[in-house]
Amino acid sequence: MDPITKLKCTVDALFGNGVSKNLPKNLDITFSRKNGRIREVYHDGQLLCTLRIDGGLAISPYFAQILLKNKKFKQNCVEIDDDSRPFVADGKSVFCKHVVWAGKNILIGADVPVLHQNKVIAVGRAIVNPKMMMELKRGVAVKVRDSLKSSLEE
Numbered sequence: 431m432d433p434i435t436k437l438k439c440t441v442d443a444l445f446g447n448g449v450s451k452n453l454p455k456n457l458d459i460t461f462s463r464k465n466g467r468i469r470e471v472y473h474d475g476q477l478l479c480t481l482r483i484d485g486g487l488a489i490s491p492y493f494a495q496i497l498l499k500n501k502k503f504k505q506n507c508v509e510i511d512d513d514s515r516p517f518v519a520d521g522k523s524v525f526c527k528h529v530v531w532a533g534k535n536i537l538i539g540a541d542v543p544v545l546h547q548n549k550v551i552a553v554g555r556a557i558v559n560p561k562m563m564m565e566l567k568r569g570v571a572v573k574v575r576d577s578l579k580s581s582l583e584e
Contacts, residue, residue, distance in 0.1 A: 436468065437450075437453070437468065440485070441453065441497070444486065444487055444540070445506050445535070446500075446506070449497055449502055452496055454474075454496065456473065458473070459471050468481045473493075473496075476490070478492065478493040488541060489553055490576055491550045491577065494543035494550040494553055495549070498548070504533060505533035505536075506535045506540075506542065507542065508529055508533070508542050508543070508545065508571065509531040510528050510530060511529075513528060518552050518574060519551045519552065523554070524544055524570070525571060526558070526562070526563050526564075526567060527568070529563045529564060532560035536560045537559075538556055538559055540556050541554070542556045542572050551578050552578065553577075554575045555575060557572065557573055
């Protein structure tokens with residue numbers, strides 16, 4: 431299978447049909463030397479995503495911002511309040527009491543972009559489902575893996 435087609439199918443399967451239409455045209459793909467699978471995807475020298483062994487995608491904040499142009503993709507995101515923005519941008523976890531809105535397509539353990547005023551500030555792993563993110567006042571909602579701070583350092 432063509433690597434671009436595989437990437438498009440994976441993005442559509444994880445984030446909703448039609449989201450892959452926003453993929454940039456000129457992609458640089460690196461492959462594993464051992465098994466020939468797609469390892470990383472770059473656009474203009476910036477990392478977009480890494481394919482995981484389990485079939486998932488580890489997306490970067492840059493890639494999440496590109497995919498956010500599609501309205502369906504927003505259902506995979508979490509919106510936070512002003513108080514927690516500097517901490518989350520610094521790489522700290524998102525707590526449930528700071529979640530303003532959570533998309534209905536969020537699954538526990540899935541990659542979740544964290545938004546503040548419709549700008550991606552971090553990407554992390556969902557710890558609880560979207561309903562619990564909105565209702566709970568204690569506990570971690572999203573464990574941040576990659577944030578603006580780490581993206582700016584590169």
